[in-house]
Amino acid sequence: MDTSSQDGVLKVENLYYSFSENDLDVQVLSGVSLLAKKGEITSIVGPSGCGKSTLLYLMGLLDHADSGKISMDGQEMQDLNDRKRTVIRNQKIGFVFQFHFLIKELNALENIRLPLLKSGTDRKLADDKALELISELGLEDKWNRPAYKLSGGEQQRVAIARSLVNSPSYLLADEPTGNLDSKNSEMVFDLLLKFAREKGIAVVLVTHNDKLSNLSDQTLRMMDGQILI
Amino acid sequence: MLCLELAWRFVIARKRPMILSLTGIVFGVAFFVVTQAQTSGFEKFFIRTVLGTNGAIRISDQFQDTFGRVEKISKEGSTEFFFHSREDALYREGVKQPELIREALAQFPEVLGASEILEGNGVLDTGSRKKSVEIHGIRWVDHLQTSDLSKQLILGSITDFASDQTGILLGSRLYNRLNMKIGDRIRLMGGTGTLHLRVSGVFETGVSQIDKNRAYLHFDIASSFLGRKGEGSIFQVSLHEPENAPALAVQLQSALNHRVVSWQERERVWLDVFKALRVSSAITVSCILLLSGLGMFNVFAILVIEKTRDIAILRSMGFTPRDVASIFLWQGAIVLSAGIIFGGILAFGATYLISIIPLRIRGIFSTDHFVVNWDLNHYLWGAAIAMLFVSIATWIPARRASRIEPAKIIRETL
Numbered sequence A: 001m002d003t004s005s006q007d008g009v010l011k012v013e014n015l016y017y018s019f020s021e022n023d024l025d026v027q028v029l030s031g032v033s034l035l036a037k038k039g040e041i042t043s044i045v046g047p048s049g050c051g052k053s054t055l056l057y058l059m060g061l062l063d064h065a066d067s068g069k070i071s072m073d074g075q076e077m078q079d080l081n082d083r084k085r086t087v088i089r090n091q092k093i094g095f096v097f098q099f100h101f102l103i104k105e106l107n108a109l110e111n112i113r114l115p116l117l118k119s120g121t122d123r124k125l126a127d128d129k130a131l132e133l134i135s136e137l138g139l140e141d142k143w144n145r146p147a148y149k150l151s152g153g154e155q156q157r158v159a160i161a162r163s164l165v166n167s168p169s170y171l172l173a174d175e176p177t178g179n180l181d182s183k184n185s186e187m188v189f190d191l192l193l194k195f196a197r198e199k200g201i202a203v204v205l206v207t208h209n210d211k212l213s214n215l216s217d218q219t220l221r222m223m224d225g226q227i228l229i
Numbered sequence B: 001m002l003c004l005e006l007a008w009r010f011v012i013a014r015k016r017p018m019i020l021s022l023t024g025i026v027f028g029v030a031f032f033v034v035t036q037a038q039t040s041g042f043e044k045f046f047i048r049t050v051l052g053t054n055g056a057i058r059i060s061d062q063f064q065d066t067f068g069r070v071e072k073i074s075k076e077g078s079t080e081f082f083f084h085s086r087e088d089a090l091y092r093e094g095v096k097q098p099e100l101i102r103e104a105l106a107q108f109p110e111v112l113g114a115s116e117i118l119e120g121n122g123v124l125d126t127g128s129r130k131k132s133v134e135i136h137g138i139r140w141v142d143h144l145q146t147s148d149l150s151k152q153l154i155l156g157s158i159t160d161f162a163s164d165q166t167g168i169l170l171g172s173r174l175y176n177r178l179n180m181k182i183g184d185r186i187r188l189m190g191g192t193g194t195l196h197l198r199v200s201g202v203f204e205t206g207v208s209q210i211d212k213n214r215a216y217l218h219f220d221i222a223s224s225f226l227g228r229k230g231e232g233s234i235f236q237v238s239l240h241e242p243e244n245a246p247a248l249a250v251q252l253q254s255a256l257n258h259r260v261v262s263w264q265e266r267e268r269v270w271l272d273v274f275k276a277l278r279v280s281s282a283i284t285v286s287c288i289l290l291l292s293g294l295g296m297f298n299v300f301a302i303l304v305i306e307k308t309r310d311i312a313i314l315r316s317m318g319f320t321p322r323d324v325a326s327i328f329l330w331q332g333a334i335v336l337s338a339g340i341i342f343g344g345i346l347a348f349g350a351t352y353l354i355s356i357i358p359l360r361i362r363g364i365f366s367t368d369h370f371v372v373n374w375d376l377n378h379y380l381w382g383a384a385i386a387m388l389f390v391s392i393a394t395w396i397p398a399r400r401a402s403r404i405e406p407a408k409i410i411r412e413t414l
Helices: A052-059 A082-092 A108-118 A123-136 A152-164 A182-199 A210-214 B002-013 B015-054 B098-106 B140-146 B158-163 B172-178 B208-213 B219-226 B242-256 B268-306 B308-316 B321-355 B376-402 B406-413
Strands: A010-021 A024-036 A041-045 A067-072 A093-096 A170-174 A202-206 A218-223 A226-228 B057-063 B068-073 B079-085 B111-125 B130-138 B153-156 B167-171 B185-190 B193-203 B214-218 B233-239 B258-262 B358-361 B367-369
Touching: A010 A052, A024 A041, A024 A052, A024 A202, A024 A218, A024 A226, A041 A052, A041 A182, A041 A210, A052 A170, A052 A202, A052 B406, A082 A093, A082 B308, A093 A152, A108 A123, A108 A152, A108 B002, A123 A152, A152 A170, A152 A182, A170 A182, A182 A202, A182 A210, B002 B015, B002 B321, B015 B268, B015 B321, B015 B376, B057 B242, B098 B111, B098 B233, B098 B242, B111 B140, B111 B219, B130 B140, B130 B172, B130 B208, B130 B219, B140 B158, B140 B233, B153 B158, B158 B167, B158 B193, B167 B172, B167 B208, B172 B193, B172 B208, B193 B219, B208 B214, B214 B219, B233 B242, B242 B258, B268 B308, B268 B321, B268 B376, B308 B321, B308 B406, B321 B376
Parallel strands: A041 A202, A041 A218, A093 A170, A170 A202, B130 B214, B167 B193
Antiparallel strands: A010 A024, A010 A067, A218 A226, B057 B233, B057 B258, B068 B079, B111 B130, B111 B185, B111 B233, B153 B193, B167 B214, B185 B193, B358 B367
C-alpha cells in the first residue's frame, strides 16, 4: 500500500460504537465513515446526542470503537495498545474542547509547552516554540499570566496553542467556539483555518455553528449515529 | 521530572490542606522519635548501670552433676526413658578452683576482664549505729576492669582504698545511714570475728538495693573475715560486646561446668518492662501517623475529584495512566519528605529540651534529669512508619486517578 499518498489523511471506516446504560444497549454510532485531508477543515454538524463528540473522541484515540477502522497516515489504529495510542495522541493529535481545560496552576506558557515536555523536548526549545505560538496568537504580553486570569477568548487561544505546539497532523476540535461570543468565535475559526492551511493540518471540527461550518472545506451532517449523505 | 514539577505546582497551589497534612506527619514523626528517645534512653541507662555494677556475666555455683536426670522405670526394672534437665542439677556454692576459671576465661577473646568476688554478710558498727551489710571482697585492679566502680565513687578515692588494706568502700545510702565521714574508723562484726576498717570512699550505683546494703573490702581481708580461703567466690565478667552475653554464657557454662548467668537473663524482668514501654509508646504514637495518613487520604481523594478534568486533558495530550499516578504519588512524596525533615528537626530540638528537664530518680538507677537516647534508628523508624501510612494514603487516590477514562470525563464536562 502506498502510504505516502495517505500522509495527513484521517480515515474512518464503518465505525460502530455503543454503551450500556441501565441494562440497555445504546447504539451511538452506526457505521460511520469519513475522510479528513491535510490542510482542510472538516466540520461535523448535527443535533445534540447524535454522536458527533463520540466520533471525535474515537478518532482521537481516547476511546475504543466496537468495530470499524480508524487510520492515520495509512496506519490502522484500532488494534494498537494503550501505550502506542498514548504516544500517537502526543505526537500526531491535538485536541481543542469547548471548555479550554487549561491547568489553572500553570501560566499560559507552561500550559502550552506541556505536550512538548511530555514528548521529551528540551525545555529551552519547548519554551521557544511555545513563545512563538503565543506570539502568533497575539498573547505576547500574557505568556506568564496564570491560566485562570485570562479572558475566555484568551484561554481558548492558549488551548489552541497547546494543541498545536507539538506540530500535530490532526487537530480535533469539539465545539471550540461553543463558549465564545461571535467575535471570538470567528477569531478562533480563522486561527484554525490559518493553521490548517499553513501547517497542513487536517482539522476535524464538531460544531453547532452553521456559519462556521459553511466556511469549512467539507461539512458532514450527522443524525442518529450516522452521517447523512 | 515533568510529573514531579506538576506535582510541586499542585502542592503549592493547595497550601491549607497540604500544610494540615504536613503538620500531621511532622508531629507524628517528632512524637515517635521523642518517645523512643525517652524509653530507650532510660532502658540504655539502666543497662549501663547494670553492666557497670554487676558486669555482663556472673559465674557462680559449680554444678556437681551437669545435668539432672529424670527417669521412668518399667515394672521389670528397666529404664523406659530418661531426659536430662537443669532443674535437678546439683550445685556447689561458689566457684571451685578460681585460678583455673581465670585461666579458662583468658582463652575467650570476647572477655574484657574478670573479677573474683567473695560475697558474705556482716554487721557494721560505728559505735552509735549498727547496720547489716553485704560484703563484697574484691581485687580492686580486676574489679575496675569489670565495673564502673571508679566512676561510681562520689566521695574518697580508689587510690586511697588501694593503698589501705583496711579500707572499705560504702554504698551511698549505707554511708548516710551510718552517718560516717571519709577516713572514719568502723568495726565489721560477724564471720570469724571483728575487723577494724577505715572508710576510704563512698559509691553510688543508683540501684537503691545496692547503695543501701553493699560494702567493698579487699579480697584477702574479706576472705579471712568470712573464713573462706580459696573457695566460695564468684566471678564478675565484662565483655567487649555485652550484647553477646547470652551466647557466651551458654558456652562458658558448658566449658566451665559452673552456673553462668548473662545480664539479660539476670535483669529479664526490667528489660521486659522497658521493652513493653517502648513498644506500647511506638504503637500509640504510630496512631498519630495513622491519623495523619487518613487525613492525607482525604485530601488526596478530594484532590483527585477536583483534578478529574485536568487528568483527562493530560491523558489527551499523551500522559499515560502511570504518569497521572506518579503526579499524585510525587505530591505525597513531597509532603512526606517535608514532614520527615521538619519532624526530624522538631524531634531533635524536643529531645534536647526533654534531656535537660530536671527529674530525680533513685531506685533501679540514679539520675537527676530525663535520660534520652540519641539514636539515628529512631528517626529512620519514624520516617519508615510515616512512609508506610503516606504511601497507602496517596497510592489509593493515585490509582483511582490513573484509571480515569478521559473521553468519559470530557463528555460529562461538556
